Amino acid sequence: MKPIFRRIAVIGKYREPVAGAAPASAQQIIEGIVQFIIRQGCEPTLEAETAASMGLDGYHTLDVDGIGGHCDLCLVVGGDGTMLGVGRRLAGYGTPLVGINQGRLGFITDIPLQGYEAALTAILHGEYEEDVRPLMQARVMRGDTCVFEALALNDVVVNRGSTSGMVELRVEVDGVFVSNQRADGLIVASPTGSTAYALSAGGPMLHPSIPGWVLVPIAPHMLSNRPIVLPDASEIAIEIAGGRDISANFDMQSLASLQHGDRVVVRRSAHRVCFLHPRGWSYFSTLRKKLRWNEGGS
Template structure:
């Protein structure tokens, strides 16, 4: 009998990882037996032996998902989950993450527990989260030369050169500062536990409507991370003439010149993540960051 919430599933996997193809095959067979129509993301299908399923690009999934009923089941690490979420967020397709990687901040279903978790979630028992997405473009002489989106962060830093870079930052058209540092991270709450945290930034709860700017090894110690409201327009101008680059979620890169401007704002759409019943963000932090727990306190 079909599940009442989802009747179409797209399988996405980190096909380079050992055993992921086997896990995807088991999940696909189980879903099909329970009345869910299963498809496989095209690159995953190309690298994994999963016969009997249609292969679709994520753009094709988005085009078919307008009436709802679709879910993406991702087997891999956070990088695989982020890559799928960037493409599916504009279409509102929710994602479930099964962790075959290491950290797993957003792929939070253990690979050994997928059967129990998916059974409950596909029946409608889950925690739903809407995560902010950053959208940006690079302007050179007023012309757009690059654009991208990020769910974790946008990072501007030196690329192959020594010395600090100088970056002018404006917020909603108002001058904030000129930052002299190795670079600057603009992170969503999701990305606050990634590179931004390693650079000394704060952890933002994913429900907070904000973004954090974190300098990388700032020349002046008083240049501290700052949290800004979500609905702001951030412009970063390259002041120095050194080799500088920008990347979106550490995946998409563009080389920059002096005078180039990166324009960032929160995208109108959200990435939708589904978690097992009883999921807790704080439990994830305790586990992944090895926070000590007080003895005798049940969690």
């Protein structure tokens, strides 16, 4: 039986080269995965910066946009943070992603490095669970001008600086006024991001199949300001009404120094990210492992 994916990209977690070389272990991991792909009868492509930073020569390379236009599948080697960045950049191409985790089990990079061959062999031959996640599209509007625009897979966060006081925010949903909030900030999270910063701020976990956002205040001045779940067809607008050193964060992308009157507008993107998991993968199994449910029980 031949693999159903022929052209497979590999993107690794890397740092900018220090003294001209990456750690040998990282190089060996990526090269081992590339050689595995070749043994499966598939065509490997290394993301260009991954290859350059790890000193891997002699392989076909493309930038991320080239991978989106050329490859059938992308293997992301790293953690959830690496996957977030790759997912945003490849979402417009519809390229499915598989995560190989170099450390602890991730929420979306769930194949452990040890023994990845068996899981990948099955996926390459069509034995997998498909997991489609929505993306958020966010804009920062200054009057009628968009001064920043980004996609986010996890969340959009408006918050205060490390030394300033509370921020004052005016929140609208679909043009309807919801509330004025004084807090350390406000999180708009997708179901994927509901288990990240939003969870630590007291928000609920949303199953990935729920078409919703969760709006979570960070340390609100009024305890009656509670998290709320909204349909992801809604447009959420957060206006900066007061405070200093206010910033907006879109996953790991940041815009500092928001001004009074700026509006952070969040809506559902037209693009989605498709993750492939080993057959038998379960969202609840991931929660049990990551959140250590049932530990200490009988």
